[in-house]
Amino acid sequence: MQRFKNILFVCDEQSAYELALDRVVWLATANDAAVTLVSTIDSGGANDVSKLFSMIPGLGNQEIGETIIAVHRAKLDERATTLRDKGIAVDTKLLIGTPFIEIIRQVIKGRHDLVIKGAHRAAGRRFFPGADMHLLRKCPCPIWVLNAATEPKSQRILVAVDPDSENTGRDSLNQTLMELATSLARADGAKLDVMNVWRLQEEATLRHGLSSILDNDIDRLVSTAQNDSKARLKALVSGFSEFDDLMRVLHIKGVAGDVIPEHVAAEGIDTIVMGTLTRTGVAGLFIGNTAETILNHVSCSVLTAKAPGFATPIGTGAAGGLN
Template sequence: MKRFRNVLFVADEQSAYEQAFERVCWLAKANAATVTLVDCIDSGGPADLSRGFSALPRIGRKNIEDQVIAVHRAKLEDRAEALRARGVTVETTVLIGTPFIEIIRQVLREKHDLLIKGAHRAARGPFFPGADMHLLRKCPCPVWILNSAAEPRAQRILAAVDPNFEDPARTQLTRMVMELATSLARADGAKLDVVNAWNLLEEATMRHGLAKIPEADVNQMVAKEKDDSEARLQKLVAEFAEFDDIMRVLHIKGMAADVIPEHVAAEGIDTIVMGTLARTGVAGLFIGNTAETILNHVSCSVLTVKAKGFVSPVALEGGAA
């Protein structure tokens, strides 16, 4: 995990930041990283915040606005002091605006290399709510949402991989997933499952009677796809042989959107490390469909990374309070 030097820690009241505190402290010390704590006043921006207090003219809306910001800043400083007391270099910033937009702008402006936060407190059921999903979709740096009772240490980690060495973007992303998952598992003393779901495209259609394709031919294509996929997986994990003592490699037939959530539930996985491969270089294409489906069916902690060249749809503008 020695790759994060400029960590953004979302410590607002809507996030279960307490869950992330120990993890942030460990990360900062392990990486000699600077941590920036942010809180965001949820409004349309400074102008809307000021207008919101216009019903109390005798007090003065500017005075109220200043006091509201001061309270947020004081609470943030209290949280920062707890980290500073443990030797962590901490800065604080109060943002004003739509939280996920301002948080992503902070990432872009200050070039943070990791965003970490506790899960949104309003979360119900096995889904990430809109606030967290916006960050998972649109934030350009790795995003770590902590939602596991195992924190501050993971016990069971799943690395979701789909190696394809003919695709440079996917290869880079898959290796990053493995690097993060293996180093995290080693640091936490956790067990790691490397899961690769494979399938033959349109196998069910080819087996349909209307297709008139001999069953033996379909079986042969399935066997070849399995062998090719297995070879790619073994080539990938061979690069991480030093982690064989904590790593289990699983090559499972099925759609990743089904296989991963099922494995998480069956094996008690508390942390998933996964890539969110989408078309790169085009603003507005946020996340791959498979990744989003998986995220909508799990409730454990998730560390996601984007493909190189990902362009966030959030523009770099606005500022901090």
């Protein structure tokens, strides 16, 4: 994990930031990285916040807004002190606006290379509620969302890969995912499953009674798809042979959106490392369908990275932060 030098640590009240504190300390210390702590006020501005409390007698909107901002700043400073006491360079930012938008704007303006946040606190909701999913869809840098059950160290890691040497973007992303997963496994002493889920597209259609294609021909197509996929997977993992003692390579036929969540549940996986891809022609607007399906069915920690060339739809916009 020697790649992150400028970490953004989300410390708002909706995120269980305490769960991520050890990870931030570990990464910042190992990489001599700078850390920026951010908290968010979910509003278009301080005046909008104060209007929520306009019915309180004896207090003006401005005074209430200033009090709210002051409390947020004090909490940020208190959390920053914990890191500074460990010799970590820390900055703080209070962001005002729609949280995921302001976090992404800070990523762009601050040129951060990693966002770390704790899982959403709200009980009875999906692990990745709407706001977190927006962040995962649109943030240009890797995001690490941490769940209580896995910290401070991972024990079982799954990296989901889909090698394709003819697709340079996908090939580069798979290399990044393997680098992240293997270095994390080594640092934590964790076991690592490298999983590639493959299938022949439209096999069921080809085998339908209305199809005129012979079963033997379909079987040959399936065998070719399997062998090609296995060869690409072997080529990918061959570059990481130094991690053979930690690594189990799995080549499974099926639908990734089904196979991966089932494997996570059955094997007690506590951390997934996976890529997110945009739909062709609509850069930055969508997380890949498979990735989103998986995220909607797991509750472990997730470290995601984007394919090269990802373009976020979030602009820097007007200033929404307070130092």
